[in-house]
Amino acid sequence: MRSGASPGAAALPAAGCPGPLGGPEASCGMSRLLGGTLERVCKAVLLLCLLHFLVAVILYFDVYAQHLAFFSRFSARGPARALHPAASSSSNCSRPNATAPSSGLSETPSVRPGPTVPTLPPCPDLPPGLVGRLLIEFTSPMPLERVQRENPGVLLGGRYTPPDCTPAQTVAVIIPFRHREHHLRYWLHYLHPILRRQRLHYGIYVINQHGEDTFNRAKLLNVGFLEALKEDAAYDCFIFSDVDLVPMDDRNLYRCGDQPRHFAIAMDKFGFRLPYAGYFGGVSGLSKTQFLRINGFPNEYWGWGGEDDDIFNRISLTGMKISRPDIRIGRYRMIKHDRDKHNEPNPQRFTKIQNTKLTMKRDGIGSVRYQVLEVSRQPLFTNITVDIGRPPSWLPRG
Numbered sequence: 001m002r003s004g005a006s007p008g009a010a011a012l013p014a015a016g017c018p019g020p021l022g023g024p025e026a027s028c029g030m031s032r033l034l035g036g037t038l039e040r041v042c043k044a045v046l047l048l049c050l051l052h053f054l055v056a057v058i059l060y061f062d063v064y065a066q067h068l069a070f071f072s073r074f075s076a077r078g079p080a081r082a083l084h085p086a087a088s089s090s091s092n093c094s095r096p097n098a099t100a101p102s103s104g105l106s107e108t109p110s111v112r113p114g115p116t117v118p119t120l121p122p123c124p125d126l127p128p129g130l131v132g133r134l135l136i137e138f139t140s141p142m143p144l145e146r147v148q149r150e151n152p153g154v155l156l157g158g159r160y161t162p163p164d165c166t167p168a169q170t171v172a173v174i175i176p177f178r179h180r181e182h183h184l185r186y187w188l189h190y191l192h193p194i195l196r197r198q199r200l201h202y203g204i205y206v207i208n209q210h211g212e213d214t215f216n217r218a219k220l221l222n223v224g225f226l227e228a229l230k231e232d233a234a235y236d237c238f239i240f241s242d243v244d245l246v247p248m249d250d251r252n253l254y255r256c257g258d259q260p261r262h263f264a265i266a267m268d269k270f271g272f273r274l275p276y277a278g279y280f281g282g283v284s285g286l287s288k289t290q291f292l293r294i295n296g297f298p299n300e301y302w303g304w305g306g307e308d309d310d311i312f313n314r315i316s317l318t319g320m321k322i323s324r325p326d327i328r329i330g331r332y333r334m335i336k337h338d339r340d341k342h343n344e345p346n347p348q349r350f351t352k353i354q355n356t357k358l359t360m361k362r363d364g365i366g367s368v369r370y371q372v373l374e375v376s377r378q379p380l381f382t383n384i385t386v387d388i389g390r391p392p393s394w395l396p397r398g
Contacts, residue, residue, distance in 0.1 A: 158204030296365025306349025
């Protein structure tokens with residue numbers, strides 16, 4: 001009988017590791033190494049997956065927060081627009097100069113330039129379109145419709161502004177008037193083109209004396225000065241012209257200067273000569289400052305004659321001098337006519353002329369009294385009909 005294994009026999013191999021029949025011992029160590037490596041790889045992959053998940057969660061909440069803030073701005077502005085619709089963008093569309101509401105973002109404000117008005121150059125001292133000597137005749141019929149067609153640029157009321165330059169002065173042309181419609185048509189026919197060629201910003205005012213009492217030229221001129229300024233306070237030059245006098249040369253510029261201006265220095269009825277050194281009749285011009293300095297014109301010359309000599313005295317007494325154009329340029333044609341009724345020579349004119357120094361402060365623009373009856377703006381002129389009262393009882397009334 002054989003005895004069992006002795007205590008000194010070799011031990012059995014460890015579990016999972018092959019014995020002598022399973023191959024060499026090195027293969028067992030390799031298996032353990034591979035198992036450990038695979039375990040570490042799995043842990044690393046798991047760790048990466050966890051890290052990826054955390055990054056995805058962080059990014060998700062960040063994007064969500066941005067969207068939430070974006071929509072919160074609009075929801076916060078919505079009630080304000082409902083309460084204040086004038087501040088909404090739709091309201092700004094109807095207001096070109098309105099400011100758009102802020103979006104909360106920092107942005108550079110944009111300035112949208114408005115339409116620019118072209119600046120015209122000053123009108124030249126010597127207008128380039130002047131003709132010079134003119135042929136003046138009063139034989140052809142002259143309907144107002146024809147004069148209107150010839151002057152399409154003249155606005156209602158006889159106003160005109162040059163389209164290509166800015167004049168230095170605003171000129172009011174004042175005409176004392178009564179029952180001279182025939183003369184007025186010729187005057188408008190010739191003067192509107194002349195004044196337009198002279199590049200003047202001007203208006204024509206016909207001051208019509210109402211009624212049949214004695215005519216008062218100088219008082220009507222005072223009225224014209226005041227009424228023109230009521231219509232346009234910018235007038236700074238005043239041309240006072242008889243309706244029957246037409247210049248024969250457009251180089252005789254209807255402007256005001258440093259001294260009062262006498263334009264009609266050579267009329268055909270006087271042989272194209274100045275009748276006397278102190279003559280200031282027919283057509284004259286004074287700036288607003290000069291006119292006020294002499295207290296305007298006298299109001300007490302009822303009938304024909306004397307008022308222009310009184311005006312000359314006023315100018316001399318205030319230290320000013322008369323300026324005149326060259327006699328070859330200051331030529332005028334007068335429309336021939338009989339003396340008007342109710343415009344007889346004033347028998348007191350010579351006495352009044354001698355007393356200008358005593359009367360000029362109390363009799364003038366500051367003392368004129370009248371009543372405007374009608375203002376009618378015609379296509380070529382403004383007609384102002386006025387009641388200037390009646391002459392003193394000691395003067396004849398026509």
